Amino acid sequence: MGKMTLEELRKLRETKKSEMIQRDSEGKSAQIIIGMGTCGIAAGVKDAFDAFLDELNSHGVQDTKITQTGCMGLCFSEPTVEVAVPGMPRVVYGNVDGAVARRIVREHIIGKALVSDHIFDKPAADIIK
């Protein structure tokens, strides 16, 4: 098979979408905000990014929003990731490597339980206005 074209990408998306509409009954979707500042990048946040994508897709969770932001002011605990699941408190996780990212998907996004040993509360005071 040659390289994938935009047309093939569009078709795959349509197929996946029709599968998703059947499954998506909960309404609001979860959000994962990944800190991709210089500090996050240097701490290996790409491993977490890859792990989030892989774990979500392997569990068929397609509606979770994945967004990226700069430094959250917690450079000492990079990679940092903020997770918002409807009906649960927003939390910032620190030291999120690939394995922790997979745990966040399984335990927090799917299992609706916080991954307590990686919680870093909220962004640093000088970042929150």
Added chain:
Amino acid sequence: MHATICDLITDLVQNSIEAAATEITLRVEQSKAKLGIVIADNGKGMDAATLEKAKDPFWTDGLKHKHRKVGLGLPFLFQTAEATGGVARIVSEAGIGTTVTLDLDPAHVDLPAFGNFATTATALMGYGFDGNLVIERRAGGKGYAVARNELAEALGGLDDAGGMGLLKRFFEENEKEINQGSN
């Protein structure tokens, strides 16, 4: 310096996004003799004095983090070039935009690993901003080019796990195709 060339690329493209660019071009060309990277944007640009200061790791414009005194993005760029016999250039004009060029020797022993371009491209395309990013990629005489606008249209958005998973597959397959037989 960053652990991989792809990490450095991510950092530099984010500079363009943060400079409020609406058109960004990232070109990454690999051959046996050269690894060439160009990041061109139409963002807010810098005057000569600001650009000179931005090369100092202990200088930042102070807008993002009020009390901080470090800015490591451009210092990492020049450090990578200087440590590996490469050349880094920045041409910038206030109000017009910035072009960063990095030419590296792929055979230099101190050159960081290239890294995973498919992940890098997926993350950059998924970075939420109001603009277009064109990625032009060449390796071993083959190549592909794709624009963020086209991908957003094909996927109906670039921020959910399903779409991002497909996006990564798109880049992985294109990377595989151009890297076949070139290494």
